[in-house]
Amino acid sequence: MKPDQQETKNFKFELVHMDRHCRARAGVLHTPHGSIETPVFMPVATHGAIKALQPKELKDLSFQVLLSNTYHLHLSPGAELIAKAGGLHKFMGWDRAILTDSGGFQVFSLQKNSITDEGANFKGPDGENIFLSPEKSIEIQQLLGSDIMMAFDECIPFPTTEGYVQKSLKRTHSWLKRCVEAWTNKNQALFGIVQGGTYKKYRKLSIDAVTDFKLPGYAIGGVSIGEGKELIREVVEYTAPLLPEDKPRYLMGVGMPEDLFMLWENGVDMSDCTIPTKFGRNGTLFTNRGKIRIDHKSYRRDFFPIEPNLKDYVNSTFTRAYLKHLFDSNEMLGQILATAHNLAFYKSLAVRAREAILEDRFLDFKRDFLAGYRQ
Amino acid sequence: MKPDQQETKNFKFELVHMDRHCRARAGVLHTPHGSIETPVFMPVATHGAIKALQPKELKDLSFQVLLSNTYHLHLSPGAELIAKAGGLHKFMGWDRAILTDSGGFQVFSLQKNSITDEGANFKGPDGENIFLSPEKSIEIQQLLGSDIMMAFDECIPFPTTEGYVQKSLKRTHSWLKRCVEAWTNKNQALFGIVQGGTYKKYRKLSIDAVTDFKLPGYAIGGVSIGEGKELIREVVEYTAPLLPEDKPRYLMGVGMPEDLFMLWENGVDMSDCTIPTKFGRNGTLFTNRGKIRIDHKSYRRDFFPIEPNLKDYVNSTFTRAYLKHLFDSNEMLGQILATAHNLAFYKSLAVRAREAILEDRFLDFKRDFLAGYRQ
Numbered sequence: 231m232k233p234d235q236q237e238t239k240n241f242k243f244e245l246v247h248m249d250r251h252c253r254a255r256a257g258v259l260h261t262p263h264g265s266i267e268t269p270v271f272m273p274v275a276t277h278g279a280i281k282a283l284q285p286k287e288l289k290d291l292s293f294q295v296l297l298s299n300t301y302h303l304h305l306s307p308g309a310e311l312i313a314k315a316g317g318l319h320k321f322m323g324w325d326r327a328i329l330t331d332s333g334g335f336q337v338f339s340l341q342k343n344s345i346t347d348e349g350a351n352f353k354g355p356d357g358e359n360i361f362l363s364p365e366k367s368i369e370i371q372q373l374l375g376s377d378i379m380m381a382f383d384e385c386i387p388f389p390t391t392e393g394y395v396q397k398s399l400k401r402t403h404s405w406l407k408r409c410v411e412a413w414t415n416k417n418q419a420l421f422g423i424v425q426g427g428t429y430k431k432y433r434k435l436s437i438d439a440v441t442d443f444k445l446p447g448y449a450i451g452g453v454s455i456g457e458g459k460e461l462i463r464e465v466v467e468y469t470a471p472l473l474p475e476d477k478p479r480y481l482m483g484v485g486m487p488e489d490l491f492m493l494w495e496n497g498v499d500m501s502d503c504t505i506p507t508k509f510g511r512n513g514t515l516f517t518n519r520g521k522i523r524i525d526h527k528s529y530r531r532d533f534f535p536i537e538p539n540l541k542d543y544v545n546s547t548f549t550r551a552y553l554k555h556l557f558d559s560n561e562m563l564g565q566i567l568a569t570a571h572n573l574a575f576y577k578s579l580a581v582r583a584r585e586a587i588l589e590d591r592f593l594d595f596k597r598d599f600l601a602g603y604r605q
Numbered sequence: 606m607k608p609d610q611q612e613t614k615n616f617k618f619e620l621v622h623m624d625r626h627c628r629a630r631a632g633v634l635h636t637p638h639g640s641i642e643t644p645v646f647m648p649v650a651t652h653g654a655i656k657a658l659q660p661k662e663l664k665d666l667s668f669q670v671l672l673s674n675t676y677h678l679h680l681s682p683g684a685e686l687i688a689k690a691g692g693l694h695k696f697m698g699w700d701r702a703i704l705t706d707s708g709g710f711q712v713f714s715l716q717k718n719s720i721t722d723e724g725a726n727f728k729g730p731d732g733e734n735i736f737l738s739p740e741k742s743i744e745i746q747q748l749l750g751s752d753i754m755m756a757f758d759e760c761i762p763f764p765t766t767e768g769y770v771q772k773s774l775k776r777t778h779s780w781l782k783r784c785v786e787a788w789t790n791k792n793q794a795l796f797g798i799v800q801g802g803t804y805k806k807y808r809k810l811s812i813d814a815v816t817d818f819k820l821p822g823y824a825i826g827g828v829s830i831g832e833g834k835e836l837i838r839e840v841v842e843y844t845a846p847l848l849p850e851d852k853p854r855y856l857m858g859v860g861m862p863e864d865l866f867m868l869w870e871n872g873v874d875m876s877d878c879t880i881p882t883k884f885g886r887n888g889t890l891f892t893n894r895g896k897i898r899i900d901h902k903s904y905r906r907d908f909f910p911i912e913p914n915l916k917d918y919v920n921s922t923f924t925r926a927y928l929k930h931l932f933d934s935n936e937m938l939g940q941i942l943a944t945a946h947n948l949a950f951y952k953s954l955a956v957r958a959r960e961a962i963l964e965d966r967f968l969d970f971k972r973d974f975l976a977g978y979r980q
Contacts, residue, residue, distance in 0.1 A: 565937065
């Protein structure tokens with residue numbers, strides 16, 4: 231049994247309510263940069279910038295936390311430079327909470343030279359060698375000064391043989407130990423990541439090993455890598471309830487509105503995804519009646535808001551016809567407003583889900599929303 | 606002598622002060638969509654959108670008027686559609702003043718099939734025929750519902766023979782008469798445009814013909830078309846003082862900060878240009894010490910604001926190092942923040958110029974500014 235890592239300063243998860251009819255939870259995550267109401271959806275600022283939106287706009291939309299990427303910031307402009315600028319919050323003009331990933335996902339998703347027990351070697355965009363290890367990842371994240379750091383893990387592809395899962399888990403768990411040892415700034419919280427592929431027994435094994443470190447939070451890693459929605463659901467349904475009830479649960483890189491309901495129903499508190507921002511830039515907008523392609527000719531004379539039930543700036547100011555016009559004219563403002571709308575939509579989903587959980591009617595909310603959304 | 610067109614509703618120019626040492630003027634232009642303090646610089650929203658900025662941000666930057674383009678909006682989405690949407694103000698979410706050009710400049714700048722006394726035929730982007738005439742231009746501008754409409758004129762190239770200038774002036778003045786006759790909505794003001802190329806005698810002739818209509822304001826047209834800064838200055842120095850003192854004077858499509866000082870010094874009240882927005886998107890930023898290319902390596906570790914004397918959101922939040930990082934990373938946010946900065950800079954120039962005029966020290970302000978700017 232490892233010592234409890236609860237000495238983390240200014241960081242505390244408060245479980246406010248569990249829905250009586252399912253596993254959905256409402257909570258508050260206190261961080262050195264403000265509180266985060268859960269369930270929470272986190273927008274992604276890969277390079278220390280939400281694509282197309284200014285930090286003040288994220289505040290106007292009431293976002294309390296965003297995600298940024300260790301690997302990308304390490305490459306450019308470099309963590310030392312950001313530390314010199316006063317840390318990532320100051321550098322990017324965002325004084326609310328930041329979660330940084332560890333680079334572990336890039337071990338999976340980018341071209342790499344080799345992965346050993348020591349760490350992972352990448353080919354950088356200019357052919358240069360990039361080395362990440364548990365120690366290096368934590369060093370970078372501590373230089374960035376994020377509120378929540380993620381452990382450096384190996385995200386394995388799907389499908390994977392049992393043999394490799396076993397070998398990789400051993401590595402991920404020993405890397406977690408090294409992360410914990412490298413973690414010196416207790417103003418930053420460290421989350422452990424559970425791996426194990428689609429094998430229940432290895433998920434269980436990983437949960438036991440990872441939670442043994444008594445960390446401030448836990449993530450379910452290695453999902454949404456091509457295994458399909460049914461297998462994601464299976465892993466989440468099995469894994470989430472086995473995580474400690476009094477710690478926040480985070481699932482990385484998922485997804486569409488319907489996916490969020492699945493996560494929340496199973497007691498996941500935090501998630502992130504590039505979908506709302508990426509889809510927005512492409513002209514795909516989320517509404518209570520499903521997704522729409524705003525450049526479709528049917529919106530030419532549609533003088534209604536994108537989503538009449540949203541009261542944010544975009545929906546109280548602009549029409550579908552105007553957004554279609556902006557996309558038709560290749561105006562950057564189209565991508566900006568579409569991004570702001572999609573994030574407003576995702577934010578409102580999380581807010582409405584939380585309200586429903588607090589009133590024990592999450593399943594009703596989910597049913598009603600999906601009935602309208604899937605029309 | 607034509608009847609006075611002063612019955613224009615809710616539109617009035619108030620000449621507040623003339624600098625004792627030069628021709629610079631401070632005024633207030635009252636419009637149905639709020640007052641405009643002059644001298645004023647107007648950002649350009651060609652397609653009914655300032656590239657990269659939301660209307661609320663222009664408000665935050667205290668802009669009181671913007672320019673939009675008749676030709677482009679006529680092409681797409683069409684003035685009828687915008688009228689159906691409730692007019693251009695509502696369509697684009699901007700409740701302050703709007704000036705629309707007439708399409709006359711596009712007669713000069715775009716490929717055209719023919720120009721006759723009736724009007725101008727253009728080839729549209731899809732090869733279609735676009736016809737603009739004085740009547741058509743005013744009809745479009747009245748459908749758009751701008752606060753200030755511009756007369757449809759012929760902008761002649763440089764250099765032009767005296768013979769053609771004479772012939773073209775006759776056309777421009779008869780077109781102005783037809784504009785005035787087509788102008789039915791007196792909630793919108795119509796400005797006449799003085800042409801005459803670089804010939805003083807034809808400028809004088811045009812001034813007499815155009816001001817005879819007793820319009821709410823006058824523009825100096827046909828400048829900044831390749832004749833060079835010295836000839837622009839000559840035309841402005843000669844033309845501006847001959848325009849009625851009690852009417853706003855507008856010069857279209859100029860320019861760089863140093864050009865604005867020349868305009869203001871000669872008693873021009875209004876101008877517009879795409880330079881601050883276009884340069885911003887390219888990473889060229891204006892400062893009191895001149896222009897900088899923000900992607901230059903020297904800004905990599907420059908943790909100062911772009912212009913420390915500006916107190917807007919961008920300069921009070923972000924550093925040169927962050928903006929360089931955004932441009933290096935191809936983040937759209939770089940273009941957004943650079944555009945906002947450049948417009949904040951232009952706005953502050955006009956505000957400082959007005960303050961200086963009110964205190965009879967415009968020439969000192971100009972000298973001091975340019976000394977720093979040209980370092």
